[in-house]
Amino acid sequence: MKHIDVVVIGAGPTGCTLAAELATAGRSVTVLDKRPAPSPLSRAFGVHARTLELLDARGLADQLVATGAPSTGLKLWHGAALNLGRLDSRFQFVLVTPQRNVDALLEARARERGADIVRGFTVTGVDQDRDGVRVRGHDSSGEEVTFHATYAVGADGAHSAVRTMIGQPFPGQAVLRSIMLADVELANPPDNLVTVNAVRDGFAFIAPYGDNLFRVIAWNRRHQVDDSAPVDREELRATIRTAMGTDYGLGDVRWQSRFHSDERQVPQYRTGRVFLAGDAAHVHSPAGGQGMNTGIQDAVNLGWKLAAVLGGADESVLDTYHSERHPVGRLVLRSSGATMRMMTVRPWILRKLRNVAVSALLGSPPIGDAVARMFSGIGIGYGHRTGENALVGRRVEDLPTDAGRLYEVMRSGGFVLVAESGAPGPAEIHAVTRTDAGPALLVRPDGYIAWAGDSASGEWRGVLDRWTARTSNGAHAVSP
Incomplete structure (x- = not known):
């Protein structure tokens, strides 16, 4: 064997x-x-900025971006919008691609x-x-x-x-059933943004694939059928019109399916x-x-x-x-x-409050930008232990280095030590020197910071040992 x-x-x-x-x-x-x-065929179609960054660090992002349509924001109900154009990332968009x-x-x-x-x-x-x-x-x-x-x-x-x-x-629970999914042509499409709207009896979500092809997710509260039931074109048209106020000139339905949504972990x-x-x-x-x-x-x-x-x-x-x-x-x-x-709330007063609150919150740059960071994944980190630098556990930015962009440097795999500007990189590890201001960083293969500080202190060696060294050499266990 x-x-x-x-x-x-x-x-x-x-x-x-x-x-x-x-x-x-x-x-x-x-x-x-x-x-x-x-x-x-598949339900997924959006690739977020953090995923694109990870693919960039593997030399794949540009190739994938060429297959789809970047959307720099989400147009939500009653004028609310989520702006991705201010993300601190090379990828200030969600990529819509099958x-x-x-x-x-x-x-x-x-x-x-x-x-x-x-x-x-x-x-x-x-x-x-x-x-x-x-x-x-x-x-x-x-x-x-x-x-x-x-x-x-x-x-x-x-x-x-x-x-x-x-x-x-x-464990978990069912959330929604009979959600329609379709790839369609639209004669009068919305702006080149992901567009979402929700009303009392349903919602619709439209994302541009490019070449006049759009992915639609729609739900009709008044028409709940089994997942195996086909999606009728008129049912889809009516649901889009109810949610959006127009069917955008619904044309050919290239592919359709129906599914249910659960929350489980x-x-x-x-x-x-x-x-x-x-x-x-x-x-x-x-x-x-x-x-x-x-x-x-x-x-x-x-x-x-x-x-x-x-x-x-x-x-x-x-x-x-x-x-x-x-x-x-x-x-x-x-x-x-x-x-x-929030999308499927039914009482009129709650929907009104939702519309006003979401528009106001996303319209405030500090709040809107924080939501965009979490939505895109670049705001998610892993935390750090007591006594560690506050940067530990955070996503590393695509820093400029003497060897090019950091995410290009990371394509070689393994840990990377980013030394301070002007500081020499040690020979025992893949090291580069940052050309901007900031501390030295030990970067994990998944693009998160394992250590930050003064590279001359050598403290990064102990951290590297904790993650990679053989136990026979006396390495310390890593605390979850």
Whole structure:
């Protein structure tokens, strides 16, 4: 039986991102997916600034941006708007592009980096002991196959088989049912912004793909049917008109589907040697378009930590995946749920208050900018321990360095030490010198700050050891 460092179950954006991270770090990884081929259809379509930054640090962002339509803001109800144009990021927009474009890019990178992707494989069992994980299943011919790995990751979606097999509950609740989803042509489209409006009996959400093609999400309170029911064109037209005051000249409906929305999250992202990521770990309402983005960010967080521990770092490093990402998943679940409930509020007086409050709050630059930072993901951090610099745990900005933009520097992988302007970088680590003012920074592979201070003090070495050093060398465990 061939031994693999990591088996990933699920070849969607989360699974392929993780596979590429591991393969880039020199770890053997096999991805198993029950689908015989990538799905050309999906609900996800928005790629936020933080996700684009992570892709930029892997040399992929510009290629993905070329496939879609950047939207510099969201046009909301009654004149309210969320402005992304002031984000402190190279990507001052949400990229509207079909998930199939994201999937194709990430799978190609995983394969190019050396990951083995096996399609048409159904996982039937996941067992673990102190020596590793056994993943059992059968291929498309029915042949039984067992993979043995040091770790396994379930990235197999909202209906995760891995989650069930390891006994993780998925507590939560249903939010909305019978949500319509369609790709349409519009003769008289709105401005080139994501446009949302909500009224008493429903809402509509329109996002431009480019080339006169638009993604529509719509919900009619008065017409609730099973997910399997087809979306009638006239039903879609009427719901858009009710919510928006116009149907924007609805033309051809290229594709349509119907789905329901849940809010759920597993209590633990780690169960021994098995981890859950993406929709297998958390699902939430479509408000904010966070699902795919959160999954990709889960994978980037987990990937370098698995690689570090496989290289001899202390096992406690893996516990920080849960301690860092579970609160983010909970935040996304709560914020998207609150947004959805705000959109579907029914009493007239509450809708009036909503319209006035949202317009006033987003119209105030400090508040509007703070909301934009959280919506885009660039405002999310992981916190720091008592006594650490306040910058620790924050997203690192795309700083100017003597070797170019920092995110370009990060494409080599691994930790990067950014020395102060004028300070020499030590030879024992990939080091560059910032050309602006500010302290030295030790940057993690996922683009978050591990340490900040005076590089000459050498304190960064102890922090690097805590994250990466072999336990036999006396490295300290990392506190979750």
